[in-house]
Amino acid sequence: MEYTTVTDTVAAGRELDDLAPVYEAVFAEPPYLEGPRDVAEFLERYQREHKTPGFRLVLARDGGELAGFTYGLSLASTTGWWSGFLDTDLPEDFTLEDGRRTFVVMELAVLADRRGQGVGRALHAALLDGVAAERVTLTVLPEAPAAAWYERMGYQLVGLTQPWPGAPVYRSMIKPLQP
Numbered sequence: 001m002e003y004t005t006v007t008d009t010v011a012a013g014r015e016l017d018d019l020a021p022v023y024e025a026v027f028a029e030p031p032y033l034e035g036p037r038d039v040a041e042f043l044e045r046y047q048r049e050h051k052t053p054g055f056r057l058v059l060a061r062d063g064g065e066l067a068g069f070t071y072g073l074s075l076a077s078t079t080g081w082w083s084g085f086l087d088t089d090l091p092e093d094f095t096l097e098d099g100r101r102t103f104v105v106m107e108l109a110v111l112a113d114r115r116g117q118g119v120g121r122a123l124h125a126a127l128l129d130g131v132a133a134e135r136v137t138l139t140v141l142p143e144a145p146a147a148a149w150y151e152r153m154g155y156q157l158v159g160l161t162q163p164w165p166g167a168p169v170y171r172s173m174i175k176p177l178q179p
């Protein structure tokens with residue numbers, strides 16, 4: 001398996017055609033059950049996100065075939081990331097962002113027939129390799145097997161969050177990064 005990290009905006013934009021079918025296949029599975037509308041939203045989101053500060057994409061390729069990918073970015077100082085918590089009041093010194101403090105894992109996906117071989121772990125490690133942030137965060141559906149996977153990767157629960165009214169309830173997780 002070959003792992004490639006992409007931080008250049010133009011190069012990251014070019015990868016979208018390869019990412020889309022992997023995203024579509026992985027998130028069609030339960031509990032996500034995503035369809036064409038969700039894939040279209042992913043495409044639209046990626047087109048914005050790959051231009052934001054701190055963006056990093058890591059691809060896992062085997063003989064040219066994409067087996068998985070992950071990407072993330074830095075939380076902006078104006079972020080609403082720490083709003084919408086249902087079960088906890090987060091102190092201001094925890095939620096304060098300056099554009100560099102926190103890195104977010106936005107997506108992580110490994111094709112079903114490539115799982116259990118260390119690809120997810122290697123993607124995740126490559127994504128964070130060289131990130132200068134103090135901590136890394138993400139949200140995951142509590143019912144997804146990935147929730148336990150992230151715990152295994154050292155993440156701890158912050159609380160339950162609903163990003164907007166009517167949105168699913170996510171588990172918000174965090175992990176300190178070594179300076």
Ligand SMILES: CC(C)(COP(=O)(O)OP(=O)(O)OC[C@H]1O[C@@H](n2cnc3c(N)ncnc32)[C@H](O)[C@@H]1OP(=O)(O)O)[C@@H](O)C(=O)NCCC(=O)NCCS
Pocket residue numbers: 026107108109110111114115116117118119120121122139140141144145146148149150152
């Ligand atoms: C989560 C995901 C990326 C993991 O990828 P993977 O390549 O199977 O993971 P790895 O093989 O690197 O697993 C690493 C470790 O986690 C363990 N593990 C695997 N699945 C696990 C699970 N559901 N719960 C807990 N641990 C798990 C493995 O046994 C392995 O342990 P080890 O390194 O100590 O031997 C993959 O399952 C996936 O794409 N899931 C669907 C998409 C998804 O839910 N993404 C997250 C959205 S927020």
